[in-house]
Amino acid sequence: MSVFNRLSFQLKLLLSFVLIIVLTTVVGYYLIDRAVDRAFADFTTRSFQRQDLIFQQILGGYYERAGSWNGVERLFTRARELLPFVLVDAEGKVVIDPEHERIGEKVPREDLKYGVAIVVDGETVGTILPPPPTMHYRKSIEQGFLRTVSLALWIAAAAVGAIGILLSALLLRQLTGPLKRLDAAAQQIACGELSSRVPESSSDELGHLARSFNEMARSLEESEHAKQQMIADVSHELRTPISVVRTGLEGLRDGLLEPTPENFAALHNKILLTARLVSDLQQLALADAGQLSIKKDACDLGELVEQIRATIEVELEDMGIDLVIDLPADLPAVAADSQRVEQVLLNLLSNAERYTPEEGSIRISARVLAGGKVRVSICDSGPGLSDEDLVHIFDRFYRADKSRTRESGGAGLGLAIAKALVEAHGGRIWAENAPAGGACFHFTLPSA
Numbered sequence: 001m002s003v004f005n006r007l008s009f010q011l012k013l014l015l016s017f018v019l020i021i022v023l024t025t026v027v028g029y030y031l032i033d034r035a036v037d038r039a040f041a042d043f044t045t046r047s048f049q050r051q052d053l054i055f056q057q058i059l060g061g062y063y064e065r066a067g068s069w070n071g072v073e074r075l076f077t078r079a080r081e082l083l084p085f086v087l088v089d090a091e092g093k094v095v096i097d098p099e100h101e102r103i104g105e106k107v108p109r110e111d112l113k114y115g116v117a118i119v120v121d122g123e124t125v126g127t128i129l130p131p132p133p134t135m136h137y138r139k140s141i142e143q144g145f146l147r148t149v150s151l152a153l154w155i156a157a158a159a160v161g162a163i164g165i166l167l168s169a170l171l172l173r174q175l176t177g178p179l180k181r182l183d184a185a186a187q188q189i190a191c192g193e194l195s196s197r198v199p200e201s202s203s204d205e206l207g208h209l210a211r212s213f214n215e216m217a218r219s220l221e222e223s224e225h226a227k228q229q230m231i232a233d234v235s236h237e238l239r240t241p242i243s244v245v246r247t248g249l250e251g252l253r254d255g256l257l258e259p260t261p262e263n264f265a266a267l268h269n270k271i272l273l274t275a276r277l278v279s280d281l282q283q284l285a286l287a288d289a290g291q292l293s294i295k296k297d298a299c300d301l302g303e304l305v306e307q308i309r310a311t312i313e314v315e316l317e318d319m320g321i322d323l324v325i326d327l328p329a330d331l332p333a334v335a336a337d338s339q340r341v342e343q344v345l346l347n348l349l350s351n352a353e354r355y356t357p358e359e360g361s362i363r364i365s366a367r368v369l370a371g372g373k374v375r376v377s378i379c380d381s382g383p384g385l386s387d388e389d390l391v392h393i394f395d396r397f398y399r400a401d402k403s404r405t406r407e408s409g410g411a412g413l414g415l416a417i418a419k420a421l422v423e424a425h426g427g428r429i430w431a432e433n434a435p436a437g438g439a440c441f442h443f444t445l446p447s448a
């Protein structure tokens with residue numbers, strides 16, 4: 001068994017095919033050979049019976065004329081050894097024997113049952129028995145025939161077997177070719193060549209396997225690319241504030257920068273931004289690993305929105321932005337972690353605030369959807385989103401305005417975090433442009 005396991009798949013299949021072919025040809029040969037033997041024996045017995053009827057007439061006529069079997073062998077002197085029968089008289093004594101050895105011998109009574117009786121005037125005067133099977137001329141004809149048939153059968157079996165093995169070898173090459181290509185491609189991928197693909201030519205199971213393999217390779221390549229992009233983005237985002245802090249500290253050390261409260265505050269601000277970036281990244285990493293801790297409770301959205309309004313009201317007033325809250329009075333509580341929902345709302349509101357011009361407005365609304373979900377929407381009267389934004393806005397580090405720096409905005413993680421948080425609650429988040437202009441962000445949460 002272990003030797004079989006060590007063989008290649010192709011060899012195993014070939015061996016199985018050969019085994020099946022050899023077994024079926026041998027069994028086929030055996031069955032046909034036996035059937036031919038039986039049919040041939042049947043055929044000869046029948047033809048002897050026919051001959052026996054003719055001899056019955058001739059011998060019956062002789063007995064009628066002679067009144068006994070005396071001298072009957074003279075009827076067949078010329079070709080006695082060719083006679084296809086043995087004649088016994090009424091007592092069962094052999095009268096004619098093609099081999100001449102048993103003349104006068106008594107044949108057992110039960111053997112007479114298999115013979116053809118010769119009846120003269122209503123009395124059985126003798127019996128014609130089939131010749132002994134050892135009779136050499138009969139044997140040689142039968143055996144000659146059977147040998148020919150047997151040889152033909154052997155040749156046919158060998159030819160069928162050889163053709164079968166040849167065809168299965170060809171078939172196996174055809175079958176295992178795609179597997180070998182898959183193996184080679186998998187090894188290339190294991191060596192880091194993620195662009196490796198296999199041809200998807202057939203529509204059978206192997207073709208399906210090839211397509212699945214290519215899909216897997218594609219998603220591996222994409223996630224590898226995303227990982228590299230992420231590392232590049234993170235280091236880029238960290239480099240700027242760290243170098244600002246470093247230059248600032250060096251300036252303070254060398255006396256080039258005044259140690260004023262303003263300068264310290266600016267440096268502290270940079271450190272705060274960096275700390276926020278690191279904690280954002282940590283949250284996303286936790287979400288990726290499925291380890292965001294969500295303490296689901298019945299959470300009253302109306303209360304939550306009021307709290308948020310209280311904290312940002314002054315700021316919005318200063319910016320001349322109107323905050324409209326439109327929640328139905330009978331809005332059911334949602335099953336959610338209120339701190340996480342607050343973070344989602346704050347991330348969306350901080351974006352809306354940034355893009356809403358003076359005299360503009362931000363609207364927070366909610367609806368109960370069929371199926372018991374609650375949909376929360378935050379719409380602003382800003383410039384709205386481009387088609388490209390709509391596709392990528394929830395991607396990490398995506399910023400529509402590429403020239404914008406961390407000073408004038410964030411790292412492009414706010415929406416990615418909002419998405420991770422909403423999805424951790426089993427909800428969905430999406431963005432669209434409002435018909436009247438401005439961007440609208442919607443998310444759903446399950447009601448409690």
Ligand SMILES: Nc1ncnc2c1ncn2[C@@H]1O[C@H](COP(=O)(O)OP(=O)(O)OP(=O)(O)O)[C@@H](O)[C@H]1O
Pocket residue numbers: 347351352355380382383384385389393398399400401409410411412413414415416439
């Ligand atoms: N209400 C909006 N109107 C127009 N554009 C928006 C709006 N909200 C987000 N965007 C665009 O989507 C980008 C991604 O937003 P996101 O909140 O993820 O990142 P950010 O605000 O730039 O940084 P962070 O939130 O990490 O501080 C933004 O840079 C902005 O270009």
Ligand SMILES: [Mg+2]
Pocket residue numbers: 347350351410413414415
């Ligand atoms: Mg943001």
